[in-house]
Amino acid sequence: xxxxxxxxxxxxxxxxxxxxxxxxxxxxxxxxxxxxxxxxxxxxxxxxxxxxxxxxxxxxxxxxxxxxxxxxxxxxxxxxxxxxxxxxxxxxxxxxxxxxxxxxxxxxxxxxxxxxxxxxxxxxxxxxxxxxxxxxxxxxxxxxxxxxxxxxxxxxxxxxxxxxxxxxxxxxxxxxxxxxxxxxxxxxxxxxxxxxxxxxxxxxxxxxxxxxxxxxxxxxxxxxxxxxxxxxxxxxxxxxxxxxxxxxxxxxxxxxxxxxxxxxxxxxxxxxxxxxxxxxxxxxx
Amino acid sequence: xxxxxxxxxxxxxxxxxxxxxxxxxxxxxxxxxxxxxxxxxxxxxxxxxxxxxxxxxxxxxxxxxxxxxxxxxxxxxxxxxxxxxxxxxxxxxxxxxxxxxxxxxxxxxxxxxxxxxxxxxxxxxxxxxxxxxxxxxxxxxxxxxxxxxxxxxxxxxxxxxxxxxxxxxxxxxxxxxxxxxxxxxxxxxxxxxxxxxxxxxxxxxxxxxxxxxxxxxxxxxxxxxxxxxxxxxxxxxxxxxxxxxxxxxxxxxxxxxxxxxxxxxxxxxxxxxxxxxxxxxxxxxxxxxxxxxxxxxxxxxxxxxxxxxxxxxxxxxxxxxxxxxxxxxxxxxxxxxxxxxxxxxxxxxxxxxxxxxxxxxxxxxxxxxxxxxxxxxxxxxxxxxxxxxxxxxxxxxxxxxxxxxxxxxxxxxxxxxxxxxxxx
Numbered sequence: 203x204x205x206x207x208x209x210x211x212x213x214x215x216x217x218x219x220x221x222x223x224x225x226x227x228x229x230x231x232x233x234x235x236x237x238x239x240x241x242x243x244x245x246x247x248x249x250x251x252x253x254x255x256x257x258x259x260x261x262x263x264x265x266x267x268x269x270x271x272x273x274x275x276x277x278x279x280x281x282x283x284x285x286x287x288x289x290x291x292x293x294x295x296x297x298x299x300x301x302x303x304x305x306x307x308x309x310x311x312x313x314x315x316x317x318x319x320x321x322x323x324x325x326x327x328x329x330x331x332x333x334x335x336x337x338x339x340x341x342x343x344x345x346x347x348x349x350x351x352x353x354x355x356x357x358x359x360x361x362x363x364x365x366x367x368x369x370x371x372x373x374x375x376x377x378x379x380x381x382x383x384x385x386x387x388x389x390x391x392x393x394x395x396x397x398x399x400x401x402x403x404x405x406x407x408x409x410x411x412x413x414x415x416x417x418x419x420x421x422x423x424x425x426x427x428x429x430x431x432x433x434x435x436x437x438x439x440x441x442x443x444x445x446x447x448x449x450x451x452x453x454x455x456x457x458x459x460x461x462x463x464x465x466x467x468x469x470x471x472x473x474x475x476x477x478x479x480x481x482x483x484x485x486x487x
Numbered sequence: 488x489x490x491x492x493x494x495x496x497x498x499x500x501x502x503x504x505x506x507x508x509x510x511x512x513x514x515x516x517x518x519x520x521x522x523x524x525x526x527x528x529x530x531x532x533x534x535x536x537x538x539x540x541x542x543x544x545x546x547x548x549x550x551x552x553x554x555x556x557x558x559x560x561x562x563x564x565x566x567x568x569x570x571x572x573x574x575x576x577x578x579x580x581x582x583x584x585x586x587x588x589x590x591x592x593x594x595x596x597x598x599x600x601x602x603x604x605x606x607x608x609x610x611x612x613x614x615x616x617x618x619x620x621x622x623x624x625x626x627x628x629x630x631x632x633x634x635x636x637x638x639x640x641x642x643x644x645x646x647x648x649x650x651x652x653x654x655x656x657x658x659x660x661x662x663x664x665x666x667x668x669x670x671x672x673x674x675x676x677x678x679x680x681x682x683x684x685x686x687x688x689x690x691x692x693x694x695x696x697x698x699x700x701x702x703x704x705x706x707x708x709x710x711x712x713x714x715x716x717x718x719x720x721x722x723x724x725x726x727x728x729x730x731x732x733x734x735x736x737x738x739x740x741x742x743x744x745x746x747x748x749x750x751x752x753x754x755x756x757x758x759x760x761x762x763x764x765x766x767x768x769x770x771x772x773x774x775x776x777x778x779x780x781x782x783x784x785x786x787x788x789x790x791x792x793x794x795x796x797x798x799x800x801x802x803x804x805x806x807x808x809x810x811x812x813x814x815x816x817x818x819x820x821x822x823x824x825x826x827x828x829x830x831x832x833x834x835x836x837x838x839x840x841x842x843x844x845x846x847x848x849x850x851x852x853x854x855x856x857x858x859x860x861x862x863x864x865x866x867x868x869x870x871x872x873x874x875x876x877x878x879x880x881x882x883x884x885x886x887x888x889x890x891x892x893x894x895x896x897x898x899x900x901x902x903x904x905x906x907x908x909x910x911x
Contacts, residue, residue: 235529235584238591242695285761285769290529291706298699299754302747309744411536411695412599415592422585459603465596472589480578 205342206332211450213331213348214464217404218442220355221416222424223362224397226434229421230373235290236278238414239297240394241401243274245304245410248402253311263402271398272391274300328407328450328460350403358396362435365389370431408461415465416442423472426479441471501738507627507635508730508745511691512700514639516708516726517646517719518684519701521677523709524657529587530572532698534685536591537568539598539694543605554634558686565682568594595694622693622746635687642680646719649676654715691730692746700726703753710764729753783883784822786852787812789831790882792841793849797907802838850910856882857903858893864904865897871904 228237247266255262274296281292331347343349362369372379372386380386401413408416424438449464522528538561545560546552568590575586646653652673655663664670681701688697708721733749762769791812795803808819823839826832831845841849859878863869869877885893903909 229581229585232582232584234582234588238588281761286767286772287706287761288523288526290526291523291702294528294532294698294702295706295754295757298696298702298750301695302699302750302754305744305747306751309742309747310740411592411595414588415596418585418588418592422581422589425581425585426579453600456604458600462596462599462603465592466600469589469593469596472593476575476579 207450207454209332209335209345209348210328210460211446213345213351213407214328214446214450214460215443216348216351216355217400217408217413218416218420218446218464219439220351220358220400221404221413222420222438222442223358223435224393224400225417225421226424226431226438227369227373227393228397228417229425230431230434231376234418235293236275236394237397237417239278239293240271240274240398241410241413241417242297243300243304244270244398244402244405245301246270246307247304247398248405249304249307249311253307264399267398267402268395270300271395271401274398275391275394328464331407347404347407351400351407354396354400354403358400361392361396373431408464412461412465415468419465419468419472420445423468423475426472426475441468445471501734503629503632504627504745505731505734507632508691508734508749509727510632510635510639511687512704512726512730512749513723514642514684515688515697515700516704516722516724518642518680519705519726520708520715520719520722521653521657522681522701523705525677528698528702528705529584530569531681531685531701533568533572533587533591533594534565534682535689535694535697536598537564537594538682538686538689539595540564540601541598543598543601547601547605554630558634558638561686562679562682564594565686566678569678569682622689622691622696622744627690631690635690638683638687642683645676645680649673653677657715692749696746696750699750699753703750703757704729707753707757707760710760710767725753725756729756781822781825784818785826785831786883787814788819788822788826789841789845789849790852790856792832792839792845793853793910796841796846802835802840804837804839808839852882854910855885855890857907857909858890858897858900859885860905861897861900861903861909862893874904 225234225237228234244267247270248263251262251266277296277300278289278292281287281296282289287295331345334346336343336346336349368379368384368389371382372384372389376386397417401410404413420438420441421434423441424434427437428434445464445468449467450460452467453460453463519528519531522531541561541564542557543560544564545556545558548560549556572583572586572590575581575589576583579586581589652663652668655668656670656673656677660670663673684701685697688700692700704722704726705718707725708718711721712718729749729752732752733745736748736752737743737745760768763771765771788808791808792803795801795807795811800807805816805819808814809816823832823834826845827834830842831848833840833842856878859881860874863874863877864871901909
């Protein structure tokens, strides 16, 4: 395997695994659309952070993402619970508004010379991530995009390992979790800010819309296969890695964007699983 | 301002944009109302994403950017997405929001692959395809407008012809099924006009923001009226006014995007409505709650005065009151002040006493309480020690009509289950 391919794949897999770990809980808690909304709503956060620091490589970005992630969650809750608007409409209105603000900020305050445009936020370009290498001394330390997502991956891993019991109770029975004295609202906010941080750290590579694909598709496939949380987490990571590898090489083969191809592959794996399970059902009964 | 308005009516390009946006927002407002009532607004978001591969396919197969082929392609993938969401939700344990998110990203990714395939195949003609992603309100052509007018006329016609069925399905699908309406067919029609609406909507505001055109006007209109024809009208009106305002704002500066401004204005319409709407708005809700709480506190205080009077304590002090019923001292003071103002309670320094008017009112509440307790034990076979809590709540809600019914049902009783007098 070529070094550049390896570096690109490493970034893709780290992003995909982080997303699918988070996604399992989104799927179980039926809050996938909130995750979807967050991935769009971080746009103003990205834009503001970029304006303040004029680069994608900063702490501003992280803070902006986390703030807007939490803000989105709170705004949706405010519309739904306080103002009594039905949930789907609350989600739809919130993320479109924030996304619109993001676009307005980008067009108002940036000129055509900046790297920041809607295309890059929506699509991202995985195949060019290897261009930005970090070299210390004579040693290659990996790519910048890998080092952006890797700490997030570690945080997610730690969060899930240490909060496993609480998270699993919340995912399957929120009311029971509340009765045990678990602060569901707080954990939810941390969770949603993790989703937004992941989105922001990976949007350069895979884009905001396609991040949702990684959040949803591998966990949804895993959920079709198993009911056990532990297995679901492992299977969805496995599916994410598989889709990354197949998608990446397919994209080179037919010369298309790698990030979209990864989603298409994992979507096909989902449809295959769905078809297989349903055929098996009809054959048995 | 005057200059801007003159500009819009003399400059044919700007006028075209205005016409195009008006048509699009009116149509979205009307079709969105049905999606909103069926709680399927996010399906609109999925459809918007799914049109992307259809547009690319239309371009690949026809080789042109002719709106007709692009529309045809998007119609097919749009339908597919609606169908797939239904199948996934019905035939797997996935929740509907997971299915929606799956379909929208999967289709969008296919579109992105196709787009990069087209771009890669050095076909110089594809530049216009990206407009579908972000909208191209500012560069609408005559052809586009013609397509919009044609499609929106079809949509209006369908809505008028099938209005009764759409109404039934939006409010009560099970009922519609039971009276023999072909629900599947009507739903198919509804999805078709939704797909068409989204297809013309993404031309103005792009993929991500189209769902706002569907959701926000309908949601706002829902808070203005309960009547469906009126709701459709308001929704279209809100859509059109935000559309027009958006076009004006974006025309004030070069390169200002139209779609995001429309969404921005829509958001303020709905936020203002949700906060200030006279019957269901947040502020009126808070006011109603406060009035209700006040009324309940007053009734509870009067009741305690009545009970103390039954025990022989006519002139009540604070401590006597608080011994009988736990209450926040400040709240008690406020309530008593308000009751004195209304003339229900008279006071002599620290001693408080029911006035004649107050006695009648207090007797009424005690009567409701005891009647309800009696009703619970006699007719619903509740145990005597379980009835007080429910009666505490219901006594504030009983109307004179219910009282009459209760009296008739219980044959004008004189004593409650605890053997206390029921005052008349």
